Amino acid sequence: MARPPLHRLYLSLPHAVPLVTRLAICVVVAVGLAGCLGDAPHSNPLDPLSDAPVTAGEVSGRVTGIYPPFDGRGGVRVRVMPQGGGTERVTTTATDGTFTLDGIPGGRILVVAEADGLAEASVETDVVAGSTSEVLLQLNALPVVTAQTARTVHIERWFPDVPVFRLEVDADVTDPDRPSDVDAVALVVESLGFRAPLTEVGPGSYEAALDAAALPGGQVQSLLGQALRIEVTDVAGAVALGPPLALVRVIEQTPLTASPQGLVTLAANPPVLEWRPAALPFAFTYRADVFLIDGAGIPNLIQSADGLSPATTTLPLAAALAPGDYYWTIWVTDAAGNRSRSKEAGFRVP
CATH class of the missing domain: 2.60.40.10 (Immunoglobulins)
Structure with a gap:
């Protein structure tokens, strides 16, 4: 197809016209031509002058465990929070641990993953309009107290002729990630600022026998009415507490x-x-x-x-x-x- 003829516009100005005047005339002519030609198109949605500009992006990611084979964690709540202010968005991971949230305003965001029995994890990233930001969050499973007991002991004896009072505590614990993830087990009485370690006596089984002298106030009776808790720490440093234990009584009478x-x-x-x-x-x-x-x-x-x-x-x-x-x-x-x-x-x- 033949190209259309190119029309040129020539301005003939007398040599006597000053240079400044010449430049002003050229500007006026250029502006007039721009008005005749119309505005340039803004069809690209990424163009801020577009009639429908794209100002949001997408966040996609996966939530897994902390150990190989890094299986996905389903049913985890994921929150996306714009750091410059804005509406928090929430979704839940699929069974394979994946999630996607679109319509996230461009800028810095904080992504938080949380679920019962799992330590919270978070990551910051940037969202670019019209693109997808990928994130990975690895959640540590919290250790679990599966059984626990606390009881008091009173012993009379001939020598030395002083009574013995003692607290005995037993606990069975595990960690959903792997049993070897349990690092330490302790008895805590938060109201009294008391903490005592338990000793492992078998796989997942821990116990402690604490004489009255090692207890707050030097007596077992000081624990009556207090909430006793089993505290479990895993190798990653996450801490979990068993449900409160309460001592029923100290049997003062002896047969x-x-x-x-x-x-x-x-x-x-x-x-x-x-x-x-x-x-x-x-x-x-x-x-x-x-x-x-x-x-x-x-x-x-x-x-x-x-x-x-x-x-x-x-x-x-x-x-x-x-x-x-x-x-x-x-x-x-x-x-x-x-x-x-x-x-x-x-x-x-x-």
Whole structure:
């Protein structure tokens, strides 16, 4: 196709016209020509002079775990917050951990991922109009307390002739990321500013036995009415708390043995253990323990009977005992596991 002819406009000005005047005339002519030609098109949506300019972009990303194979975490709440002010946008990740939010104003944003049982994670990024910003958030699973108990112990003894009061705590814990992620377990009483570590005694099982001297105020009774919590820390430093524990009571009363006692030599073997009935204002059971004292003077538990009815005050031993020195004790235990023990009652088998 032949090109249209090119028309040129020539201005003939007398040489006598000053230079400034010449320039002014050229400007007037150029402006007039621009008005005749019309405005340049603004069809590009990224052009700020467009009739429908694009001022927003898209945020897309994935939420995963912190360990390989970095599986996606579904059902996680994702919040996108413009840092220069504006409306917060919220969505939830798909089962594979992915999410997308469009219509996000251009500029600096904060993306936050959160869900129950997971440590919150966040990342800042920039949104450019008409483009997609990609983000990755890795969420650490919080450790979990699966079982916990706390109970008080009261023991009377002959030597030294001072009572023993103790707090015993047990906890089973795990971490959804992997069991080895558990780094430390402790008992905390926030109201008293108290914290004590628990020792691992088996895979995922922890315990502590705290004498009264190690407790606030030097007594177990100071914990009554307080909220006891099991605190678990994982290797990433995330901390989780188990539900509050409450001590029911400290059993101040102790049961009393009746016979045999006083290092008496048995006339009948096997013996019948007998104790005085305990008058307690709560439900309880008895437990009887029999110990043989070896040549080094160390007691060894040889028989135990637990869960005995509160109406029971005697326990015939089923088998004859070998010659030696023995002692036995009687416990009372309430429904919460709190217990109190008598002094030792010694006897000898000839």
